[in-house]
Amino acid sequence: MTPMINKAAIEDRCREIREVYLADARPWVVGYSGGKDSTCVLQLVWTALSSLPPDQRTKPVYVISSDTLVETPVIVRYIDVTLARIEKTARDQGLPFRSQKVTPTVEKSFWVNLIGKGYPAPSRRFRWCTERLKIEPADAFIKSKVAEFGEVVMVLGVRSSESATRAQVMSLHRLAGSVLSRHSSLLNAFVYGPIEAFSTDDVWSYLLQNASPWGNDNRDLVAMYRNAQGECPVVVDKTTPSCGNSRFGCWVCTVVERDRSMENMIDSGEDWLEPLLEFRDMLSETQDPQKKKIYREFRRRGGHVSFIGDSDQPVPGPYKMDFCKLLLERLLDTQVRVQKNAPPGEDSLLIHDAELHEIRRIWRSERGDWADSVPSIVRKALGRDLNWVVEDSVSLGAEDARLLDEVCSARQVPTELVVRLLDIEKAAHGLKRRHAVHTRIEDVFRQEWRDLDAIVAERMAAKGSSRADAEAAIVGQVELDIESGEVS
Template sequence: MTVQASFFDGGRRLQMTESIELTVHSLQAYGPDHDHWGIAWSGGKDSTTVLTLVIYLLQTGRIKPPKTLTVFYADTRQELPPLAIAAQLIIDELRERGIQVDVVCAPLDKRFMVYILGRGVPPPNNNTLRWCTRQIKIDPMEEALRQRLDTLQGNILMITGVRQGESAIRDQRIEMSCGKDGAECGQGWYQKVLPNARGLRGRIATLAPVLHWRVCHVWEWLKHWAPTIEFGDWSTAAIADAYGGDEAEEINARTGCVGCPLASEEKALETVLLSPRWAYLAPLRGIKPLWRELREPQLRLKKAGLERLKDGSIAKNPQRMGPITLEARLSALERVLSIQAECNEAADALGRPRISLINLEEEARIRALIAAETWPDGWEGDEPTGDTVMETVYQNGVVQPLLFSAEEVG
């Protein structure tokens, strides 16, 4: 007796081998149209799955190899240490196989720690100042792609770990469709251009060959398949551990930057610290409160009155809050270095991997920028601190005097 799938059960779930076969079909359908392939790899669970799976399929002859293959690893310098450590192991394994790996990192002055502690730009927030993702990840990746394309004839197929789970499954099959000019159609497996890539339109196509994978298959691949000799002997089990080990699937694990200022809770780090292997990283809990402190008025400058911009217009917020003071930056640098040292002392004692929040080059640059009294554009450093009591100035020039003097308020 055949049981018909109902509207409510979502149809038959794909098995692991079926998910792999659909990935093979996707790569066979679109891969041969491109002489050059790139794999965008963040070190997270989905992009690591597609990376190791594609290499396995290439090396076992399941799919036809391109003329060139480049792995682009996005090193934000902010990833959770277990993921960064696992990524370095996998980079070594890729290079042992003769695969080109380009480690993509933001220029020194644009890196997260240097930008905040050296230049004095406040930590990002979810409202008006969300600068981090583009600056430390998207822009460096686009620049790396430009440099790679300069050495190639033709275009490149960028393979990504974008995954939508079972929403991509219709009638027990995957609809693989193409799009033009960045507009997706069908299930969006394949796009002829890379959306929002400035100056790269027409030379990059994207493919998401694990779009249909269920999250349980991702964990199965990372924990049990990829680490075996048969499927590549990859160091991927450590990534599953970073997401919560055996409980990763159940807790719907997510990861992000260490002490991410944009997250309301430090769920990713707390998940890592639940593992006895990573408990020595507990001092990292001090990063997030530091970013919160650096947004406080007493540690920042503010404009004292009407501010005329370069185009001659008047700033919408005449007394807007601005950069972090030199003293606060130096104090924050020492706190981050102290947290790093505490973690590494414990690592040495336990025989565990050391971490790098701020390396020697970054520390030297931060200290140099502070010593040179560097400020963001439009700031001189002689502005009052944000907690200074003063008359309110509106954009139209109207001034509201203080009801009490500064001495009386104090």
């Protein structure tokens, strides 16, 4: 077993940190998740730089934390309080630390993708959330600093014993004669891992023997781990390990079968989180292979139909529109229940107004929601209206949709096809140049508009025809062989 780190080893770490900091003018970006490893790194860097003379502490150190906007509220509060303390204490002590929370853009947010576009709940095979919610916001911040300073150094709490893949990547990109590595995907960004050789015992030993310099109590971190059993790291590339079975992070995470973190928090007295667990478990249920056809379209988002291997089972597409409406209703109801019982000071807002506006736009412009469902769903759940954008006179409503459905049904024409064509015309209304309209119409007609039974029947017929052709070819070849005398 690796011996726990001692005072001399800590001083060696601090000495190296100071040397790396003073070696050039590149600013530092410290990834802070609120967990043990990132806290250990930040505390070491803080301690090391505090011993430098003020005239040498000129290079900025940005402390960034990724907020996916679906983090567990308890963790959100902890990180918000910590970032505020870091900012204030650094200012009071004349240290170069600046805290910054990074978040996904509205169009990339979890709810806009899940409820607006119908993306299915994330799974191990389709974990679409990590890049949109974590990697891209962190990368955007790093790129902004690269644009400002030319180069940056990322300081991360990666440890060899915790992430062998990440350690291997750092080793492959290691600069000769340096403790820095090139970032695996970002140009002009370098990575420094001060605790790369630390064990888990080393991390906890350091945190419990050295007080937090910005005023936190590290015993609270121990208690949070005991309740949540783990952490989600700050993710800056695809080699960073996923949260796994034991973590705290996004309360909607369905990559794991059970959210033991949330269960443990509730068992520890955080009863007000129960509605979140119920909603998360409902999302997880939609991943049951036997139930996917209940919740999801058989067409993909691009309008085509794909099949699983050589079978007649279509690859499930996005959530059905009716189910997306149900999800929004349930989410807002969950928010109301959580806000009613949340302790004072807890951030219990689950979905932001900007996301509701974007979901409404997507439903109206891409999913044929002529009934304009979002405002009525919000009004019913929250008892208030947002500052909704009122569309012009060419907009169509619920009564128009009902009449169109009747006409299309009578003529056996897919209503959704006509809706899409009318939406194209509506979007081009009033434009002087309409050269792109025909292209968009052609794209719509290239999509699959038949029902699933017709598509499967055609597929089975094609497979039967192919089999018959193959058998006929074999028989024909045998007959030729007989005629030629090759077969007696």
